[in-house]
Amino acid sequence: MRVINAGFKSKLIDLGRRGLQHMGYCQSGPADQNSYKLANLLLRNAPDAVAIEIMFGGLELKIEQDMLLTLTGADCDLYIDDKHYTINQIVSVHAGQYVRVSAPRAGLYSYLALSHEVVSPLHLNSVCAVERERLGGSENNGVGLKAMQCIELANRHLEPEQLSYVSILNESPNQKALDGIMTPISRCVVVRFVPGYQYSEFTHTQVALFKGQKHEVTHHISSMGVKLKGLPIDIGKVTMYSEGISKGAIQVTPNGQAIIMLHERQTIGGYPKIGSVISADIPILAQCQAGTHVQFVECDVDTAREMLLLRHDKFQRCFGLS
Structure with missing residues (x-):
């Protein structure tokens, strides 16, 4: 070929x-x-x-x-x-x-x-x-x-x-x-995230601003991550050591905008992380074209695991693999 x-x-x-x-x-x-x-x-x-x-x-x-x-x-x-x-x-x-x-x-x-x-x-x-x-x-x-x-x-x-x-x-x-079982593709998507251990370092106002608005996907899209644009989340000057980054990590940069790290991300980073997009919703985010609006909804680890297992079960049933 x-x-x-x-x-x-x-x-x-x-x-x-x-x-x-x-x-x-x-x-x-x-x-x-x-x-x-x-x-x-x-x-x-x-x-x-x-x-x-x-x-x-x-x-x-x-x-x-x-x-x-x-x-x-x-x-x-x-x-x-x-x-x-x-x-x-x-x-x-x-x-x-x-x-x-x-x-x-x-x-x-x-x-x-x-x-x-x-x-x-x-x-x-x-x-x-x-x-x-x-x-x-x-x-x-x-x-x-x-x-x-x-x-x-x-x-x-x-x-x-x-x-x-x-x-x-x-x-x-x-x-x-x-x-x-197809990945839903839309110009306005809802993406679930699990709070990370740095979540408590964000104020209630900052968390409410993050969850309460529709972030716009910018043209800065790659296999490393997706940059979003919205009302800035003012986190001030934050100094922290670089640390390992998980797939789906939601980093808030000094300009107050969020970046979602994907499958070809760098392995360490030093921006505060408000949480991580759940595994079941990462494909939805990866398929977003520039201009798509993204709303984040908080969920717990049990729900994230349940959604992943449910998707696996749907594949098994559809293809008679169970």
Whole structure:
């Protein structure tokens, strides 16, 4: 398979690098883990199978062997040559055909999963390219896919029941069942967070201002984090030691604005943290385009865990894995 156009930013991903943050490496992986997981489950791939993450669309590929593929995530269109498909469909493609992903109408990240295994070098047990760390990717320099790059695929034999499953899943009623597990994408979202241990250092007025307003997503969006804009939360001059940062951490900067740290964040930071976005809602935040309004709602750890388990259960039920 050959890359004709890599679009704004496209790269191979898996579940990322785990257990290495103490060494200074971010966990990487998909921005929207929900959509990545859905793409692989649709094709009955392994949960950590390599897929292609596409930011802002624009990816174009030339297929060099017959296979199945599916596109999930952002609200965009998939084209096989000139034929149009929507997301969450399983599509059969043949050698010589071209695959193109349009720019999204809503959302940021799309996930293209293939029925054939992607062969790519592992760096610290992952294919993920992290530009800031200059780690991963085909040349281990942190660079994602490039035009004219070849992606090597291993053959995978598709069983008759898998092909039968494809035709069943593409039927309308079964597509509707996916609505409950797709990442919701909107211009106004509600995101839940768990207070952190520095929460008590914020005044009641500061907490009320943070929770009581709709923050706007700025154009400063990346796999490292999302910068928000709103009424400033005046925390004055705060001096603190740098410390480890969790995924979803909500940092309040000296200018009173919030930054949400995502999967390719730096491993330490020194801004006060009011809490962390719960795992189940991080995909929602990651898919927010600039201009989206975000309302934060406080919840406890038990609720956060319950929401994560509920999402897992929905996947299990939808795909008959329970």
